[in-house]
Amino acid sequence: LYNKMFSAVPGSPQTTVLNIAMPVPSKNTGYGLYYMRERVGFSEMHNAYATYAYSLPIASTTNLNLGMSVGVLSQNFDMSKAVYISGNDPIIKSLMLTPPVTRADLRASAFINGEKWFGGVAISRLSKPRFDYIYYNYTSTYQMQAQASLLFGYNIDLGNDILLKPSIYVSAYNFDYYRVHLRFQPIYFLLYLLIMMLHNYFRVRVYLPQHFQN
Numbered sequence: 001l002y003n004k005m006f007s008a009v010p011g012s013p014q015t016t017v018l019n020i021a022m023p024v025p026s027k028n029t030g031y032g033l034y035y036m037r038e039r040v041g042f043s044e045m046h047n048a049y050a051t052y053a054y055s056l057p058i059a060s061t062t063n064l065n066l067g068m069s070v071g072v073l074s075q076n077f078d079m080s081k082a083v084y085i086s087g088n089d090p091i092i093k094s095l096m097l098t099p100p101v102t103r104a105d106l107r108a109s110a111f112i113n114g115e116k117w118f119g120g121v122a123i124s125r126l127s128k129p130r131f132d133y134i135y136y137n138y139t140s141t142y143q144m145q146a147q148a149s150l151l152f153g154y155n156i157d158l159g160n161d162i163l164l165k166p167s168i169y170v171s172a173y174n175f176d177y178y179r180v181h182l183r184f185q186p187i188y189f190l191l192y193l194l195i196m197m198l199h200n201y202f203r204v205r206v207y208l209p210q211h212f213q214n
Contacts, residue, residue, distance in 0.1 A: 011041040011081060028055040034069070042081040046074040049107070061115040069107040073129050073144075076100035103129035118167075119152040128174075148172045 001019075006012040016037045023030040032051035037044065049071030056064045076099070084092050106127050111120035123146065130143040153167030 014039040028057075029053065030055075032069075034071070042078045044076055044078065046072075047105075048072055048074075049105070058112075059114070063113055065111040065113075067109045067111075071105050071107075072102055073105050074100050074102040075131055077133075098133040101131045101133065103127070103131065105129055116155045117153065118155070119150075121151075122149045123147070145173045 001015075001017040003015045004012060005014075014037075018033075018035045020033040021030065022032065030051075030053040032049075032053070034047070034049045034051060036047040038047075039045075049069040051067060051069040053065065053067040056066065058064050082092070086092070104127055105125055107122070107124045108126065109120065109122035112118070125144050125146045128143055128146050130141065132141050148171065150170045151167060153165050156164040156166070158164060
């Protein structure tokens with residue numbers, strides 16, 4: 001997968017993603033490899049992870065899915081693409097002369113789904129990778145934020161192959177601030193009402209396209 005935004009703008013964001021999934025249903029496990037390269041301006045970040053997942057049946061209609069990813073983050077700067085006032089700025093020097101910095105990273109997640117409900121939690125950048133760029137006595141440093149996400153939803157079967165999945169999604173960054181997102185899929189509910197009107201008043205049998213059934 002490749003994506004480039006604002007292609008007419010120099011240094012516009014570019015993202016390249018490669019994902020390989022290798023499920024092993026007979027053992028309720030799965031393996032994966034993930035690589036992503038992000039280019040923005042004069043910065044380039046490489047993300048590479050190896051993933052292991054295991055599905056544990058805990059009831060007849062309930063499964064607990066666990067996953068963990070171990071990988072590395074590598075960042076470098078191409079200062080020939082940067083616009084700056086003075087090349088003697090110590091921060092510019094530290095970014096220009098320091099080789100790419102690589103840090104270990106760890107991610108973990110759990111997802112549980114029942115017959116009528118689902119929920120999950122995921123934590124990324126558990127190690128809070130810190131990048132240091134040093135030029136003599138001058139240092140340029142920043143630390144990436146750990147991110148935690150929580151999801152819970154419920155399945156509402158309206159019949160006629162229509163399934164609503166209202167859900168709530170909460171994300172936290174370093175547990176300093178939070179963001180809450182509610183998702184109800186109102187378009188599906190309105191479509192359901194329209195179908196019921198057609199069925200009841202005009203006695204018309206309506207079949208939904210496949211993409212409205214999920």
